[in-house]
Amino acid sequence: MPEPLHFMFLILFLFLATATSNSNNELMFNGFTNSSLVLNGIAQITSDGLLLLTNYTKEALGHAFYPTPINFIDPSSGQPKSFSTTFVFAIVPQYPDVSGHGLAFVISPSKDIPGSMPSQHLGLVNTSDNGNRSNHLIAVELDTVQTVEFFDIDHNHVGIDVNSLISSNSSTAGYYNKNRGQFVTLTLISGDPMQVWIDYTGDDMRLEVRMAPINATRPEVPLITSLVNLSDIVLDEMFVGFSSSTGAASGLHYVSGWSFSLQGTAQALDISKLPSIPHNRFNDKNLIGSGGFGQVYKGTLPKSSAKVAVKRISHHSKQGVREFVSEIASLSRLRHRNLVQLLGYCRRQGELFLVYDFVENGSLDKLLFDGEKPALSWSERFKVIKDVATGLLYLHEGWEQVVVHRDIKASNVLLDANHNGKLSDFGLARLYDHGTNPRTTHIVGTLGYLAPEISRTGKATTSSDVFAFGVFLLEVVCAKRPMEHNAQEDVLGLVESVLESWKKGNVLSVVDPNLECLFDKAEAELVLKLGLLCSHPESVARPSMRQVMQFLEGSMQLPELPIDNLGSSARLKSYGIAFDDFLATTLTDKIYGQINTINK
Incomplete structure (x- = not known):
């Protein structure tokens, strides 16, 4: 080997040796x-x-x-x-x-x-x-x-x-x-x-x-x-x-x-390459909501940087571990575009955590009642109504078990970036098998959305979900909460207010004034009347969510409702039976390839 080449190898060897030593x-x-x-x-x-x-x-x-x-x-x-x-x-x-x-x-x-x-x-x-x-x-x-x-x-x-x-x-x-x-x-x-x-x-x-x-x-x-x-x-x-x-x-x-x-x-x-250090602190600036189970925070997954919503269930929650397990049992297996997806959950040091998809536009109630934000257009509201109805139909009939949501309201509906509606907060959900009676449990839900029979029986059913959905329909159209106070501090029920306007022949007068008459009058009237029908005091008079979808999609006409009886306690029972008879004789559902008649 030529001498210069030997010298180069020697220099390289010394360089490598120095580099190793310095390491x-x-x-x-x-x-x-x-x-x-x-x-x-x-x-x-x-x-x-x-x-x-x-x-x-x-x-x-x-x-x-x-x-x-x-x-x-x-x-x-x-x-x-x-x-x-x-x-x-x-x-x-x-x-x-x-x-x-x-x-x-x-x-x-x-x-x-x-x-x-x-x-x-x-x-x-x-x-x-x-x-x-x-x-x-x-x-x-x-x-x-x-x-x-x-x-x-x-x-x-x-x-x-x-x-x-x-x-x-x-x-x-x-x-x-x-x-x-x-x-x-x-x-x-x-x-x-x-x-x-x-x-x-x-x-x-x-x-x-x-x-x-x-x-x-x-x-x-x-x-x-x-x-x-x-x-x-x-x-x-x-x-x-x-x-x-x-x-x-x-x-x-x-x-x-x-x-x-x-x-x-x-x-x-x-610093940009260092792994993120997790911590168990929840900063109030990231607080995005509170519910019966605890507080909800906005968070970020370290690896993907994906935004998530973390529900932290505190020791002082009104509900407890049993309801938490119920929520996990339902949400961890449910998959639908109109349901907020549960990504994971854990129990740690006595606290319970649920991690959901983060839904960009937050809850519907903030868009309905926050005067600082632009009002939702009618087309956006009608789409959200159908989205929620689709999600609720899936819970009632589209899964292997019936899932009763138990707390349907505007604050439990989230809107994504495209204003698609997604049902959230299944903390009150209760599972029961098709064909079996729901278990009696303690009364849970939100005042103004609770079906009357729940106070008597303590049982939540798909029909009580329909009742709450009916109140939700009126809430979206009117941009009013189910229970509000007037200047004299009298409690004004939203259902009663809409019913009175209908009796006076001007049901559209209750539509949210922020819409400035820019709405489809036929659709608005349909939703208002459907809301009253769904929130009927007698459970037998309420439609199923499959029928609700047919009414909203226009594949079935809403029946003529006997308006004089809707608010009358004296004839409430006869009205319920009359509508049930109407369903039994005129409505059929094609479910999973079979024709099922809706009986009394």
């Missing part, structure tokens, strides 16, 4: 997927690439160390080398205002710190070796519990620990904001990701610690500056990593990114 001194982890960290205790790498040092297990510890030792002593001078590191962490407490015990960046002579204990010891030392010079340990702690025996300054501090958990220097967690000219306190257990910078200069033995919220610039002024002589502390070879622990209170201790450099400045982390 132990330059560490970069934008997430920890496929990392080779040595994990001890309950530490783990999550499927999203997060380093999770501890979970909600009490009295536990977790360690994570880079597997290869690093030479901290300069062979020429025998003095400790300079180093620099930065990492992003978050502490998510199990309960809002208490967590334990914190985490620490640590330089240790071993990868497992044998004999170390959890709780206030942070997985660094134990009761007998705390303070021993033979520990050869230096750490920067992020401590969330004030421990009297270690003279902690508070329950939210950063400290420099040398062989001991009695910090040589410490400060309340926070940073100096140059623009504000003041110190800003950071809450370690807020669940928010924060970044820490640690720099040690070997020449002047200066150790500096900084921290700031994620995406903030590195503070110019250190949070802590301390003179630390590492000559008697670090050995020639040391391991770098993290330690964390829980005690009587627990929390999730995350690290999402980490950079380390020996004899240089740690590389900047690419």
